[in-house]
Amino acid sequence: MARIVVNHRGPECRTAIGETQEMIRPILGTTNHVLFFASSGTGVMEAALVNVVGPGSRILVIEHGQFGERFTTIAKAMNITVDTVAIEWGQAIDVAAVGARLREHAYRAVVVVHNESSTGIVADLAALGALVCDRPTLLIADSVSGLGGIEMRQDEWGVDIVVSASQKALMCPPGLAHASVSAKAWRVIGQDERRSTFYWDFRRALKSAEQNETAFTAPVSLIYGLREALTMIHEEGFPNVLVRHRKLSAALRAGGAALGLADFCRDEPRSSTVVVFKVPDGLEGGAIVRQLYQDHRTVIAGARNRLSGRVIRFGTMGALSTGTILTDLLHLEDALTKLGLQIEPGAGLKAATEYLAATA
């Protein structure tokens, strides 16, 4: 990323975009062209809707956490009619309830967050894809915090639009987002010549992607960064990357449990890229976050939503190793002890190492 910034219409940048395209497709499980935008994740959430759902159309948003609610907010701002399937946070998506709603109305799209960063629950995209495959309804998935760290098989599962961004399991700085669009979604896009967007128009983005360019000035350094991150993922082997995330997040859960922290998720599938713990009674999540940062420069997250103060969240994504997890658990034990919890010294570390030894 520290290389000289080349002309974004020149051959070096086209090579970088082409190689990035090639390497991200297996991570998405698709043969689609991937459309890159200089944007954060929220931008491409909006882009997905504006390209296939006109004002007045009706969509079904599955809300199983904060980012599902964001999809609803975005859609309402666009004058889209939104129905929701509200799932209790921390519980798995009720696929049968979604199916029942689809029988009531021919929705333009079902919209879902693949990896709910606020709760740690993963959506069963294969089951949701099976619900829409014989209907005109599209399936739109936000995999901002999942892609690269948990499995995505876009084509096989029948996900019509997947949006994601550079800064989570793809291990880059923020600012480069992308969308992968199925043939079914392209047919919907092609039916309607009017689009109330200019920057986000997928048709223009596709024309550029076919030339290994972006429609507007490419964030060249971020593309170099993403190409390198994808190279690292493929050098390790993507299946190995998935196993590493699964094992280490489970080891962190085991260690957290031994420290007295209950998993916020009550159901499977649980995320491998974010681990969400309930804050023990008598403590406040922000205090744990601050203690970890102040004493150890360990950065974790609390919640900026209805769970504020009640959960703490560990990112377990990207370049993470056994060492990271074990160090986090030591620091967590120290922070919780200082905040007054009675913990058997080394309990978290012991549980995590035992888990790792048992699954080696």
Ligand code: PLP
């Ligand atoms: N979707 C999910 C699941 C996220 O975790 C986030 C950010 O944390 C977003 C969307 C929004 O992405 P951004 O902050 O890049 O706009």
